[in-house]
Amino acid sequence: MIIHNDKKAAKNGAEARLNYEKTKKAVGYVPRKKATQKDYDRIGFMSGLEVHQQLKTSEKLFCHCPAGIYQKPDDFDAEVIRHMRPTLSELGEYDGTALMEFKTRKKIVYHLKNETACTYEVDDTPPFHINQEALKIAMEISLLTKLNIVGEVHITRKQYLDGSIPTGFQRTAIVGVEGEIPLKNKKVRIIQLSLEEDSCREVSDIGHTRVYRTDRLGMPLIETVTYPDMTNPDEVKEACDYIRFLNRSTGHVRTGMGAGREDVNVSCKGGTRIEIKGVAHTKWIPELTHNECYRQWALLQIKNILNKKISDKSSWKISSKKLNFYDFKFDYEPLINAKNNRYKIYAVNMPKFKGILSHFTQPGKTFTNEITDRLKVIACLEKPNMTSSEELQPVVDEKDFNKIRQMLNADSDDAQLIFWGPEEDIETALETIEERCLMAFDGVPEETRKYLDDGTTIFERVLPGADRMYPDTDTAPIPVDEAYIENIKKNLPTEIIDRYKQLKKWKVPEDTFTYIFKKNLFLTIKKIVQDLKIDPRFVCTFFGHTFKFVETHYITTNEFSVDRIYDMFKYLLDNNIDLAISKRMISVVYQHPKMDFDSVLISMKFKKILKEDIISEIPYLKKKFAEIRISQKDNVENKWIMGQLNRMATGNMPLKDLYKIVNNSLK
């Protein structure tokens, strides 16, 4: 009877979920919002950045195709197919990733559009001379980042066997090394800045075929690499924001989605460098780095458990058996589909792995995910590609697993999984499973990982090392002489960095920065803040939000200049009118720059009303609301009253104050 209960428990996953919670607790996982520096110090949070930024040039880096023109996924004129083979690095070694990518035997299809790709993109023409405009921008940003500028720029080939570049390597070159950027509380050291060509955009990756678009391929890009100096997730974001902003301050880089992307490197104490690839938005960084650090911490716990349980790693092996679908009562749809597709179904026994498969790794994820992700990438098995005896939500009946345990002569301390796929991929899949399990004995395997919306990550590739570098034999080194550097130094926008720091100090919202710098508004803002003593946050958001909207939605005449805004604020202060009305005035001022401010207010039907008179309206409005009320929600009444009073009050008293008064009157 007891046995039966156990089985039932296992079947609905309670045991696995219990183990997940238990191990999560043992890892000491805390949600990011609750984590403190102490938590990060305990697990040894360490992070560095590789910030990619596209440069604003008209042409690509090594050919004369236009840069910045994009196609829709299915819009192409021709296709080219390539396969990538690993080759030796300059130092005579094969790279780990290279060998893995070769194992996956991917067919890479490139979609070409005549407008954006020439024969260079598909590696049928050697590179043209490097884009001088791009080199100059990279040099400019290197100087702003206080880097040591190289004497000669050498184009290097960096191998990428995932096919994202048709040559199989990225042409890239170091412009400067060893610099630094200032954060609030510390300096972050910069390893290097390189100028490189951007890669293709992926269209799809199914089974053994991966499809890319070549529109973005070859666009100039810089990569700023920091030392792993950041010790908590917020610092990582801060450093990234700084670098991105510094890049943008030159006005020579592209903006918009995908123009800036960062690879975030994370490790924990005893862990290893994991690269989270292509994070498009800095606001996602904290959650991702937090979870990754804990994932590594969890993998180290798994390592300890395994090494305690199993003394001899070298003799540890999986065993497997092909399953006959009809011998079992599989009703899990992917398994039925597998049978219909004539896939082979295999069961694998992992000795002494009980409790490991359901071990916590990331929120909602377990060690099982580590295996299924690798099966997809390395063995090309589309997900779902497996299930295990320790699923949090089981899909295969425990009776079937018992049968499998018998077939595999499994021990009660073993764990089992079932996977399925085309016959030709089975061998690689079995190797992949065993390989990942063996890696667990050593802790954290070196990987690049893809991020998901929920803040977790999945396996993408084995982390490539320095072994994938090779000098580019198609290009000659480019000397960088003193005169060239001096010339760029002369026109360096250094003041922008200081201005940026000032805005940061004022605690101005960052979404206003770009507009303020693009329109060169900083000096006007500074004058308003200094002369008129207006809160800088108010002034900056006035420009960065209100004025930005007005400027793009209304038409003005030649007479308008931003000095008029200074005058407007001065007028309001002189006449003792609350500044909030400026947000309404500006559209009129902008359209009629010569109109005097009195007339502006008249045209807006603004009347000077005493504060007391406004407040005296409240009782009447309360009565009125009681008559017309529909919703029973809490703050509907004050909102409605504020709405009624807004026009009357704006300019005559701070709305914040009025809101307080209305609230009090409702109590």
Add this chain to the structure above:
Amino acid sequence: MSNDIFQGYKGKALEILKKYNVRVWGQAEINTTRGVFKGTVLPRSENDDDKHIVMKIITGYNIGIDVDTIIDLKETGYKKANYQIPEKEFPYSKDKPNVKLFGTGGTIASRLDYRTGAVIPAFSPGELYGAVPELADICNLNTEKLFAVFSENMGPKQYIALAKAIGKEIENGIDGIIIGHGTDTLHHTAAALTYMVQNPPVPIVLVGSQRSSDRPSSDAALNLMHSAYAAAHGDIAEVMVCMFGPTSDEYGFLHRGTRVRKMHSSYRSTFRTIGDIPLATVTRNEVKPLKPDYNHRRRDKKVTIKPFFDDRVSIVYYYPNMKPDIIDSLVDNGYKGIIIAGTGLGHVNKPLYPAIERAVKKGVSIFMTVQTLWGYVRMFVYDTGRDLMAKGIVPLENMLPEAAYIKLGWALGQTDDPEKLKKIMLTPINDEITKREPYNGYLIYQGGVPEVEEFIKKVHK
């Protein structure tokens, strides 16, 4: 010895390295006016300037240091790189055909050369197996390095050595021959071997690569597999060129050695059969003939080797306003044969006539081909053509200029007699002259036309 220690450095840069006693492959710390740089000192390419020192920094990138900015330099360690393709013994299996691979140089298998900064050939069965293990599934491979020259340095001496080596292998009962070769003059060698190695019992496949094998997307591995399959299992026993069909990694073409030509300076699919269709397509497990008539594989070991060449031959590529002294100078310098690549149907201008007459009188044989590459020489159509024939120029039908040039050298190696030469030139050995040009022998599509665009979108170019 000092050359090895300071490999490639000269002038100022060499002086600095010597002064501070820092070697190539030494790990160094360089203090400069632009800051401190740390890394491994690399050899410098001989053609680069003497103002920079090359370093590999810790992240694997290379950079150059301006010697004028150097304040101090210190060697802190030493680690020489060992660039070697993993050498594994090529496995032998009884049931697989034996194939011989002759190496001549070129990019089929290559590695980095610090002297020039470019790639140099690397080659041995072990290396090849290390790089392309799939070859062992196709055949038993034996290799022999005949010479290590770039394609542009291949000449008569090499053609003859190759022809003799092939003859010996055939006598020894080989099942197929591959010749690794640089691509620039691959078609010249293919033509030469067609004339020199006649009626072979086994396939003789010339192969190269347009992207060196040090690149992940190189066409070398696939070309090697294709040529190995064609040599080991194919039924076509001729001298052929095996290179990419489309630029995609899909299939290769087998081109007849006399009708093939490199048509693009950098494309993978650069080799095309001109004025005819290719012999066959080839994949790593199939040869699919496109032409029904070819020389079939035989079990005997018979072959006729005719290793002759006289290099007193030249090609003259005619252009408007060519002066007669071009022809005169060839004659005066002792040339015995001239191939003219004429305009249109095979023409040159009138001012050249006296020079041509003089040449023919001096016993120099002149033959006409067309620089349009496609189509026949037809000298009867216009007066100019008739005049030229009257002056002794012999039209070579649709023979390609390069195939004609090689053939004339080969013919001159056998006889000086103009009549005999003419006979050799006009008697095709393997389709260097064809009786007819098939309708699909000339297909150069032009982009932009809707039906062509549709084709390109559907079929891999």
